[in-house]
Amino acid sequence: MASDPTAADAGSLRQQRRASRRTLGRDHLLDAAEQVFAEHGFHEASLREIAERAEYAVGSVYSFFASKDDLYSACLQRRGSQFMAGMRDLLGRDAPAHEQLHALADWQVGFFREHSAFARLVMRSGSFTPPFTTPVENPQIGANFREAHQLQADLIARGQREGAFRSGEPAVLARVFSGLISALQLAELDTAQRGEPPPSTDLLHALLDGALGRSEALASGE
Secondary structure, three states: OOOOHHHHHHHHHHHHHHHHHHHHHHHHHHHHHHHHHHHHHHHHOOHHHHHHOOOHHHHHHOOOOHHHHHHHHHHHHHHHHHHHHHHHHHHOOOHHHHHHHHHHHHHHHHHHHHHHHHHHHHHOOOOOOOOOOOOOOOOHHHHHHHHHHHHHHHHHHHHHHHHOOOOOOHHHHHHHHHHHHHHHHHHHHHHHHHOOOOHHHHHHHHHHHHEEHHHHHHHOOO
């Protein structure tokens, strides 16, 4: 007996709707979890509060995530994947290293401003680089951080070859770059709590130039 193409199409549409609803539900839980983890930290956050914010029953959370650790890991991986995609795109463009360094700083600051709960979550963990102080058993998260650091080090090495940056181990200077970004993020958290506007990235550019630029280039205004 020949199959009914109409029934097959209807079944396919139902599957697509179910998959779409599941993806939407997962995203709602991740959004809620990101907020709760940012506010309370991993250990004090509860699945009950996360479920309530997402308007789910607590038991429904386990249909998406195996545990609180799994949910926390998924929060980090989601934003980490978005972060890495944007970073690769920016650094894949053709531009002088000095310009790209400023552009990368602006982009990273913009990313954490857009995802402010994620920024607070990461800062609660103590650092933008591993090891985290809370349980994470996801090798992709560590791989993302290592790749981000390597991309920054590669950019600095290229800038050294172009004569734009001071000499020194690129991996160490990449840590300096990350440290300045983290310092700005901490300052932004403070200003946000006081209801003040965020710090200007012009100051960040000046600090980066002072920390990474060649002294002779800075003196000549290059």
